[in-house]
Amino acid sequence: MSSLSKTSFQEMTFIDEMIDQVIILDKSRNVCCANKSAFTRFGNDIDGKNISLILRDANLLESIDIAINTKKTQIVDIEIKLPNFEFFKANIIPGPSKLCNQDQSVMIFLKDLTEIYKTQKFKSDFVANVSHELRTPLQSIKLGLETINDGHASKDFEVQKQFLPIMLQQTERMESLINDLLSLSKIELQEHIRPTSEVDLKEIINHVIELNLELIKKKKIKIESNIADNVYKMFGDRSRLIEIFTNLINNAYKYSEANTIIKISLINKKDIFLFSVKDQGVGIPKKYLPRITERFFRVDPARSKDGGGTGLGLAIVKHIVNQHRATMDIISTDGEGTEFTIEFPKI
Missing domain, CATH: 1.10.287.130 (Signal transduction histidine kinase, dimerisation/phosphotransfer (DHp) domain)
Structure with a gap:
């Protein structure tokens, strides 16, 4: 067994089979062992790390000290806000234990209630x-x-x-x-x-462009697609990625006038795939950019509703981007157009 010491694991094999994360800290608050679930959730490199580098939560660190000083189990809620929101109920049990015989060791049981x-x-x-x-x-x-x-x-x-x-x-x-x-x-x-299926990013983008091509042509808007022949394999949810590109292309179409161009590109870079959709539309005032992905937020409510918008499209995009451990950036100039870029991690 790789996640717990062999000697301890002969008596405590059930811990490695638990769905909950189990982390055991030595007296320096460093991880001395953990179960498979903990390694899966927090990474294979947590062994030896201080708990403050894994779970940055002041209540957790304070409760660990209280558990050690009072020799009583502490129960605390943990909220992780970045990169994605997670919520745990933590049981902090003071040592020593069969897994760590140091006097000031602690065993932490984390139940994921996200x-x-x-x-x-x-x-x-x-x-x-x-x-x-x-x-x-x-x-x-x-x-x-x-x-x-x-x-x-x-x-x-x-x-x-x-x-x-x-x-x-x-x-x-x-x-x-x-x-x-x-x-x-x-x-x-x-x-x-995080999705675990292998998908072809190029195939998905071309599929979405094809689905929306006739609608865009009716408005006399031209699409310029710049996707070089290459391998664009990544871990993703195909249906969710279709939602991303559909929302962004529809958004560009909705806020563009006739006889303008929507540029779509996909570039294979060293560690990422860089997707971009850029329009020549009305643009977004700088003061509104931080709020543009909020649910129901609209820069121009009347225009959005006239175009059939619900005010949820970019909020959906943001959460799907987060699920794929990607990052999105929005560059816009009022009256000159908007560009959405997404950096997708490679396999």
Whole structure:
């Protein structure tokens, strides 16, 4: 067994089979052994590292000292915010133990409650967001129905026909909003789980371009694709990556005028694949750039809603990018266009 000492593991083999992470610290707060789950979660190089370099949480470090000084087990919540949010319940048991016989050693049991925490938070956020975003289309539909049912249009068929397209449009808007909310909620719950399937980034991007080509041509916008023949293999979720590129290309199309160009590129660099989509559209004011990936944030609410936007597309992109351990950057000049770049790690 590689993760615990051979002598200790003869008596404690069950620890290596636990789903929870188990980390044992010596009196210097350095990792002297850990189970397979801990190595999988925090990396194979944690052996010998100080716990403060693995879990940067002040409450955890304080609770370790309290456990040692009082010789009593401590229970503490741990929140990791970067690179992705994670939430643990930690049981800190003071030593010595069969795994580390030093007087000031501790054994830490970490239970991952990230998905439960996110689910609870999502429920409260969902109610607040949906109640706000659905109010306007619901009011439009209700007004139309009241006018047709017992208002001035109750006996006027021509006026009724004028209300029906508006009601249908608002219904479609509500449907898009609900679909995006469900997609966002699912990816937020799974954001800390990195995909393990091998995908071809070039194939996915070309597939998305082909799907959107006719729609873009109708607006008389030209796509320039610069993807050299090369191998673009990475670990990823194909359906989620399609969501990224669809949202970014649609975003470029939505905010571009006729007779402009959308440039799409994919470059094979030393350690990364660099994807870029650049438009010549309206651009984003500098003051709004830090907020552009917030859910329901819109620079121009009227234009976004007229174009069928839900205000969730870039929030979805951000979380999928995080899940793939990639990084995204946004460069924009108001009135001159916007460029989204994503650095995907190679296999």
